Each structure stands twice: as structure tokens, then as C-alpha cells.
Amino acid sequence: MRAAMFATMALLLCVALTCGGGAVSAQTGSPEQAPPPAPAPPSGLIYADVANDAGNAITLSWRKSPDDSLGLGLVKGYVLERGTSPVGPWVTVDSLVAATSEYVDQDIDRNTPYFYRISAYGPGGTTPALANAGPAIGRETWFNTTRSSVLAFVVVFFLLVLYYMSLAQTGRKPFMRRLAGIDAIEEAIGRATEMGRPVLYVPGIQDIDEMQTVAGLVILESVARLTAKYETPIRVPVAYPIPFTIAQEMVKSGYLNAGRPEAYDPDSVSFVSPEQFAYVAKLSGIMLRDRPAAHIFMGSFFAESLLLAETGYSTGAIQVAGTANVHQLPFFVVACDYTLIGEELYAASAYLSGEPRLVSGLKAADMLKILLILLILTGCVLESMGITALTTWMETQ
Amino acid sequence: MKRELPLLMTAVIGIFMILSFFVPHHLVGVPADYLQQCAVIVVAFGYVLGGANALRVNLEGIARRQPDWPYKLVLVVSLIATVVIGLADGRRWQEPGTASMFLYDRLYSPMQGTMFSLLAFFIASAAFRAFRIRTVEAGLLAAAALIVMLGRVPVGDALTSWLPESIRMSAFQEWIMNIPQNAAKRAILMGAAMGVMATGLRVILGIERSYLGGGD
Numbered sequence: 001m002r003a004a005m006f007a008t009m010a011l012l013l014c015v016a017l018t019c020g021g022g023a024v025s026a027q028t029g030s031p032e033q034a035p036p037p038a039p040a041p042p043s044g045l046i047y048a049d050v051a052n053d054a055g056n057a058i059t060l061s062w063r064k065s066p067d068d069s070l071g072l073g074l075v076k077g078y079v080l081e082r083g084t085s086p087v088g089p090w091v092t093v094d095s096l097v098a099a100t101s102e103y104v105d106q107d108i109d110r111n112t113p114y115f116y117r118i119s120a121y122g123p124g125g126t127t128p129a130l131a132n133a134g135p136a137i138g139r140e141t142w143f144n145t146t147r148s149s150v151l152a153f154v155v156v157f158f159l160l161v162l163y164y165m166s167l168a169q170t171g172r173k174p175f176m177r178r179l180a181g182i183d184a185i186e187e188a189i190g191r192a193t194e195m196g197r198p199v200l201y202v203p204g205i206q207d208i209d210e211m212q213t214v215a216g217l218v219i220l221e222s223v224a225r226l227t228a229k230y231e232t233p234i235r236v237p238v239a240y241p242i243p244f245t246i247a248q249e250m251v252k253s254g255y256l257n258a259g260r261p262e263a264y265d266p267d268s269v270s271f272v273s274p275e276q277f278a279y280v281a282k283l284s285g286i287m288l289r290d291r292p293a294a295h296i297f298m299g300s301f302f303a304e305s306l307l308l309a310e311t312g313y314s315t316g317a318i319q320v321a322g323t324a325n326v327h328q329l330p331f332f333v334v335a336c337d338y339t340l341i342g343e344e345l346y347a348a349s350a351y352l353s354g355e356p357r358l359v360s361g362l363k364a365a366d367m368l369k370i371l372l373i374l375l376i377l378t379g380c381v382l383e384s385m386g387i388t389a390l391t392t393w394m395e396t397q
Numbered sequence: 398m399k400r401e402l403p404l405l406m407t408a409v410i411g412i413f414m415i416l417s418f419f420v421p422h423h424l425v426g427v428p429a430d431y432l433q434q435c436a437v438i439v440v441a442f443g444y445v446l447g448g449a450n451a452l453r454v455n456l457e458g459i460a461r462r463q464p465d466w467p468y469k470l471v472l473v474v475s476l477i478a479t480v481v482i483g484l485a486d487g488r489r490w491q492e493p494g495t496a497s498m499f500l501y502d503r504l505y506s507p508m509q510g511t512m513f514s515l516l517a518f519f520i521a522s523a524a525f526r527a528f529r530i531r532t533v534e535a536g537l538l539a540a541a542a543l544i545v546m547l548g549r550v551p552v553g554d555a556l557t558s559w560l561p562e563s564i565r566m567s568a569f570q571e572w573i574m575n576i577p578q579n580a581a582k583r584a585i586l587m588g589a590a591m592g593v594m595a596t597g598l599r600v601i602l603g604i605e606r607s608y609l610g611g612g613d
Contacts, residue, residue, distance in 0.1 A: 054421040110423065142422050151419055157594055165604075207440070211593040214600065221607040241443030244450065246608050253607050270454050271447035277512035289465055303516060310519040324589035326582050334527040342585040346592025349605065357604050365591040372587065 038125040039067040039075045042118050045129065047136035052147075052397065055110030055140030060133070061102045065120040068098050075122045080105075083115050086132050090117065110140050146397040153368065160364035168356035174363040181320055181338035182351050188294035188318040188337075189226045198233040199223070200292035202308065203247060204299020204323070205279060207240040212324050215346050216299030217246050219322075222352035223296060224254025228263055235286060236269040239279045244271040280304045284311045297321040297336070298345060301328045309335030322348060404603040411601035451476065545570045 042062045050057035060080065067074040075098045081090040082105065093105050093116075108114055115134030120127050164174060192199045201223055203216035220236065227234040236251060238244040248269045255264040272282045286292065288311065295312040297305070297319070305321075305328040312319050313335050321332035322340030332339045340348060343365070350358035379390050410432060417429035455469040463469070482496045490497040528539045547553035548570025557565040599605035 052421060054423055054426050140422050142420055144419055144421050147419050154415070154594070158598065161595070161598055161602075209436075211596055215592070215596050218596070218605060218607060240440075241447035242440055244447055245443065249608060253609075267454055267457075271450045273451075275509075277509045280512055285465070285468065303513065306519045306523060307512070307516060310523055324585070324592065326585050329585070330527075331523065334523045343588035343592040346589070346596045349596075349607075350599075358599060361595040361599050361604070365595045369588065369591055 036074060036122070036124040038127045039065045039120040039122040041065060041127040041130055042068075042078060042120050043130060045116060045118050045131070045133040047116060047133050049137065049139050050104065052141055052144040053138075055138040056108055057104055057106045058108060058114065058116075058136045058138055059102070059104050060116055060118075060136075062118055064099065064101050065127070067122070068120065070099075073122070074124065075120050077121060079119045079121060079126070081117050081119070082108075083117075083132075084113065086115050086134065108138050110138050113137050144397075146395070149394045150396055156371070157364060157368050160367050161361050164360035164363045165357050168360045173356045174359050176347075176351060176359055176362065179340065179344055179347065179351055181322065181340040181344060182348050184318070184320050184338040185223060185296060185352075186226055188296065188320055189223070189230055189232060191318055192293035193230040193232045195293045197291055197293035198235050199227055199294045199296065200283075200286060200290075200317075201234055201236045202283065202295070202297045202299070203236065203238060203243060204297075204301055205239045205276060205304060206300040207274075208242045208246065210300050212300035212345060213240075213243055215349065216322075217243060217250050218349035219298045219345075219352065220247060221250040221254045221257075222349060224251040225258045226254075228255040228258035228260045231260075231263065233265070234268050235290070235292065237272045237279070237282055237286065238269060239272055239274050241271060244269065276302065276304055280307050283308055287311050287315050287317070291315055291317075293317055295319045295336075297323070297332065298340070298348070299323065300325055301332075306331040306335060312336075400606070400609050403609055404606060408601055408603060411597070415601075448476070541573055545573055 042065045044063040046061055048059045049055075050059055062078075065075050065078075077098050078096045078100060080093040080096060080103055082093045083090045093107075094103065096103060105114075105116075113135030114137070115132045116136065117129040117132045119129055168174065189199055201220055203220055204210070204213050206213050208214065224234055234251065236247050238247050248266070251269055252261075252264050255261050272279050284307070287295065287308075292315075295308075295317045297308065298321070301308075301323050302325065305323070305325075309319060309321065309332055319336040320338045320340075321336040322345040323329060323332060324342045324345055326342070329339065329341055347362050350362055375390070375394075379394070382388070382390050413425075414429060414432070417425050420426070452473065455473050458469045459466045459473065479500060482500060483490050486495045486497045489495055492498065524542075528535075528542065530536045530539050544566065547556070548566040548568075553566030553570070562568065596605070600608075
């Protein structure tokens with residue numbers, strides 16, 4: 001009897017455990033969950049040739065997958081593919097994150113038909129696009145119409161320069177106001193001569209593709225002419241190799257034009273280093289050891305501007321600087337005796353040479369500035385009236 | 398001919414490069430890209446020339462026992478050692494653990510950092526001179542600088558917390574930076590842009606030709 005009771009209880013316990021286990025399983029869920037569904041495909045893939053380019057870009061846009069919404073997590077991204085025929089073979093252009101609906105393919109050959117397709121992918125797999133788009137052809141153009149305003153200004157400027165040059169050739173020299181900073185250069189060289197010390201000329205810290213470097217090197221010729229005239233040595237440490245060779249020619253030209261070619265010292269121009277602070281170290285060494293009486297900084301400068309100008313100030317040298325880098329101008333204004341601001345740097349070579357044909361370029365620039373000021377005022381009035389045609393025309397890409 | 402040929406080349410290539418800004422067609426764009434690549438190659442040769450000049454000038458200084466010859470010796474030894482180590486590392490020179498990277502990480506970077514850090518002290522000394530009020534203009538500069546500096550830190554607003562928000566220190570400094578400062582900066586930039594065009598045109602048209610040197 002007792003054995004029968006134990007057997008019954010054991011059976012009941014087994015049944016209870018089995019049923020209970022089943023209940024637990026039903027409550028916690030199966031360890032092998034059903035995978036989420038593959039995302040619905042994107043649709044409406046359209047293409048357009050990018051205008052005003054060399055025919056190597058196509059803009060593509062599409063409607064996102066209906067499952068591509070924040071929080072669902074069904075779409076991880078899109079795969080854009082490209083082929084030269086509607087049936088492939090397909091090459092992946094790019095893999096794009098979810099919520100993207102536009103892309104510019106900038107890696108195509110011009111005048112070649114391309115077909116595109118787009119797929120959405122997510123944890124549930126990849127859904128290929130329902131349809132391809134194409135043929136998309138990148139067409140090149142002969143003129144970038146978004147730059148027509150720049151062309152107009154360049155043409156006007158060229159015409160103005162030619163007009164003032166023709167006036168200069170008839171003997172009418174344009175008026176030019178005095179620039180104290182440039183007048184100070186001769187004063188500085190004169191002082192160096194009196195003290196029997198050299199002049200240090202720094203043509204900036206950028207390569208020849210920077211126009212400020214070109215302007216600095218052009219001014220160097222006039223400065224070298226003055227140092228040759230006063231028989232004062234000049235030192236020109238240069239940061240880049242191409243400006244270095246041009247600087248040599250400029251100094252040589254200055255000595256020749258001053259009628260003292262024999263006084264030209266080839267070692268007066270030296271190559272230092274394009275590394276910014278290595279260049280500063282060399283120049284600081286020259287300032288502190290050789291003690292030049294005049295420091296002339298003309299060109300493009302960055303963080304080294306104050307390092308150089310303050311070191312120079314501590315030596316008591318007369319300092320003249322010129323740059324168009326607006327963020328460095330305050331440093332030069334504070335630490336130097338005279339500073340050429342922005343356009344004065346470009347005007348300096350014409351001013352120093354006094355040649356009418358060079359000065360005519362300045363006159364043309366002034367006239368263009370007046371034109372620009374009038375255009376800005378007109379633009380302000382038109383924008384206030386809700387007319388945007390002028391500002392749209394002046395926007396460039 | 399020595400002068401005419403470079404002038405002609407400058408004019409033709411200069412006008413062609415201006416043209417490439419407006420014409421995206423491959424007949425203009427491809428030669429323009431090619432010319433830019435040529436410029437890179439010319440610059441590479443220029444470095445050989447520059448390196449040779451640096452060696453010659455400094456070796457002469459050492460030979461003549463100029464007053465600063467020990468510095469020149471350090472420069473020459475460093476220059477040669479860097480080149481030799483770079484060549485020995487070959488194409489792996491940028492990989493971690495190479496001697497080139499050791500030079501870069503342990504010598505070059507700290508030395509650059511040292512030079513750059515000097516700027517902090519120079520800014521302090523320059524600012525001290527700049528803010529001495531001797532003229533009306535210097536007074537305006539000092540007042541504007543004071544407002545901008547105070548307006549950019551919390552103490553500026555704390556000092557003017559009793560004022561309406563639109564005229565507190567931070568709003569005032571923002572006005573100075575956005576209106577008068579920006580206006581002056583843009584005027585300088587526009588003037589400089591004209592200067593760039595004028596200088597470029599002078600070189601392209603051959604009006605400015607001093608870069609050709611003095612010889613015929």
C-alpha cells in the first residue's frame with residue numbers, strides 16, 4: 001500500500017514537473033527565436049547627370065524602404081550597385097547607412113551608360129531592388145555656368161587693367177597714395193647701413209602656389225636693389241625650394257639693377273626647411289646671433305608670425321611686416337613698427353618700382369572694388385525687396 | 398630668347414589654368430591636371446636643389462669655423478642621419494617601431510611642441526604692449542579685447558547677470574565678433590583678393606618679370 005502511494009506520488013511529481021517545465025518554457029520563450037523579416041526594398045530610384053562638370057558624376061536618389069524608420073532596426077543600410085548593362089555584372093558603388101536617400105557617384109567615365117540598383121539590408125537579410133535605373137550618362141560641359149559671375153569680374157578686371165595700362169603708356173601716371181609701411185622699408189635699410197648690420201628678409205612660409213609668396217618675392221627684388229645701393233648685406237632664408245631659386249634670381253636682379261652685380265653674394269639666399277618650427281628656429285638663431293638691424297616680413301605667415309616678430313622685437317631691430325592672412329595681422333601690428341595690411345602687400349611691388357604699367361594694375365583693382373561695393377549695396381536693396389536674382393547669379397560652385 | 402621663352406610659357410600656361418577654372422571639359426581639364434602633376438615633379442627636384450644648398454652653406458660654415466659652426470654641425474649630422482635612416486627603413490618608414498618613427502616621435506614632435514609652446518609666452522608679452530592705452534584707437538582696442546575675453550568665459554556673464562540677456566557680456570562679445578570684426582575682416586579679404594588677381598595678371602601678362610633674374 002505504502003509502495004503504491006510512493007509510486008503514485010512519484011508519477012504525480014513527474015507529471016507536475018513536466019507540465020511545470022512546459023509552462024516555464026512557454027513563459028520565457030524558445031532559445032531559437034524566429035529571425036526578423038528581411039526589410040522591404042527601397043523604390044523609385046532615379047538618376048540625374050550632375051550639371052557643369054566633366055561628365056564624371058551622377059546624382060542618385062530613391063525612396064527609403066518602408067521599414068527604414070527609427071527604432072524598428074529592420075534596415076541597417078543600403079547597398080548601391082552599378083553595371084554597364086541592365087543585367088549586370090554589378091559592382092558595389094558604396095554601402096550607405098540607414099535613412100540615406102541620396103548619393104552622388106563621382107567615379108564614372110564620361111559618356112558611358114550606367115545602370116544602377118539599390119538593395120536594403122538588415123538583420124533579416126538583403127532585399128534586392130525591384131527595378132534598375134538607367135541608362136545614366138555623365139555628360140561633360142564646355143562652360144561651368146555657376147561661375148559666370150566670376151568670369152564677368154575677371155573680364156571686367158582685365159579690361160580695366162588694359163585701359164589703365166594704355167593710359168600709362170601715354171604718359172599719364174595714376175595717382176597713388178603714400179604707404180607708410182613701404183616708405184619705412186628704405187628707412188629700415190638706411191638704419192641697418194648706419195649700424196653696419198645686415199637686413200633680414202623673410203618671404204613667408206608657404207610655397208610658390210601661394211600668391212602672397214609671389215608678392216613677397218617680387219618685393220624682394222626692390223629691397224635687394226636698395227641693399228645693393230646702400231652696400232648693406234641682405235639675408236634671405238627661404239622655406240621652400242622653388243621660392244628659394246626664385247629668391248636667388250630676385251636678389252641677383254636687384255643687385256644688377258642697382259648697378260652692383262659684383263656685390264651679389266650667392267650665399268645671401270639660403271634654403272632652410274618647409275617645417276614651420278624648424279624654420280622659426282633658424283630665423284630666431286639668425287636674429288639673436290647675427291643681430292640684423294632690420295627685419296622685413298612679407299608673405300604668408302601662420303603661428304610663426306608672433307614667434308618671429310616678438311623675437312625680432314626683443315633684439316631692437318626695426319621691423320616691417322606685410323601679410324594678407326587676417327588672423328596674423330594683429331600679431332604683426334602689435335610686434336612690428338609698420339605693417340602692410342592685405343592688399344597693401346600686393347601693391348608694394350608696384351609702389352616700390354614706381355613703374356606706371358604696374359601702378360595701372362592697382363588703379364584697375366580700385367575701380368573693381370568700387371564696382372563691388374555698388375553691387376553689394378544693390379544686392380542688399382534687392383534682397384530686402386525679395387529679389388534674389390543678383391545673389392543667385394553671384395553664387396559659385 | 399632666354400627671357401622671351403619663359404614669359405611666353407608663363408602667359409600660355411597661366412591663361413590655360415584660368416580657363417580650366419571655367420571649362421570642365423576633359424580637353425581642358427586633363428591637360429590642366431597634367432600640368433599640376435608636372436609642378437609636383439618640379440618641386441620634388443627643387444628639394445634636391447634645396448638640400449644641396451643647405452649642405453653646401455653649412456659645410457662651408459663648419460670648414461671656416463664660423464662663430465655658430467657647432468650648430469651647423471648638428472644640422473648637417475641630423476640631415477644626413479635622417480636621410481640615411483629613412484632610406485634604410487625603405488617603404489616601412491611610417492610603420493610603428495621603425496627608426497624613422499622613433500626619430501619622429503621622440504625627437505621631431507617634442508621639438509616642434511617646444512617651439513609652439515613658446516607662443517603662449519610671446520602672446521602674453523605682445524598683449525601687454527598692445528593693451529597699453531596711449532591713443533584713442535589703443536583705448537578702443539583694449540576695451541573691445543576686454544569685452545571679448547570676458548564674454549567668452551563664465552565670469553563675464555556672472556558680472557553682468559543683472560542686465561537683460563541681450564546686452565550681457567557674452568551677447569556683446571558675440572556682436573563685436575560677428576559685426577564689426579567680420580566686416581573689417583571681409584574688407585581686408587576682398588582687398589587681398591583684388592591684389593591676388595592684380596599680381597597674377599601682372600605675372601601672366603609679363604608686366605612683372607623680375608622673377609626671371611637680371612641676366613639676358
